[in-house]
Amino acid sequence: MNTVNPPKKTLQQRTKYNVQRLFIWTLAWVASLALLAIGPRNLWAFEASFSLAALALNLLIGLKMILVNKQHLLGLDELQRRVQLEAMGIALGVGLVTGCALEALSNANVISFTMDVSQLIMIMSLVYITAVFISIRKYA
């Protein structure tokens, strides 16, 4: 078979490596977020310097997670990137529209509850997963 500048790693190997790295850094970010959330009350009695250190750690790990995610996306092939782009676009749009609509309804006293950031993230995550699934089916 003819070869066209064969890459050092196959797409499968590259994706596996990138997904593993993304998993590890996402786990680290969640752990640092948990530390930031429960640390002030349970670990360092609201000492501001410790909270700022935990925040700095959380932001640094978050930045690394973003960069690793970007690398993961760049490592995908063009169809996989399109699937991800469509899913992220839909999730972002749903999050924006839902968040703004519920905020407006809350301000107008039409609804009694206000949406929490975590609830919005959960909705966006579910929409993202659904959109990825639908896109994969569409191109299968």
Next chain:
Amino acid sequence: MKNRLKVLRAERNWTQADLAVALDVSRQTVNAIETNKFDPSLPLAFKAARLFNLRVEEIFQDEVE
């Protein structure tokens, strides 16, 4: 856009997986291109052309008349 990838692949007895490895894409992407559900980028089209020793227009044809 129509293409002859499936025919060219069959002539060489390659599977979709073989072609996917050669083009550094997933098997699903090869399948999506072969079934005209996805149009490849220009770099990928040229890569396929180099692989089959053909010109791009001998593999991919515009469907607009």
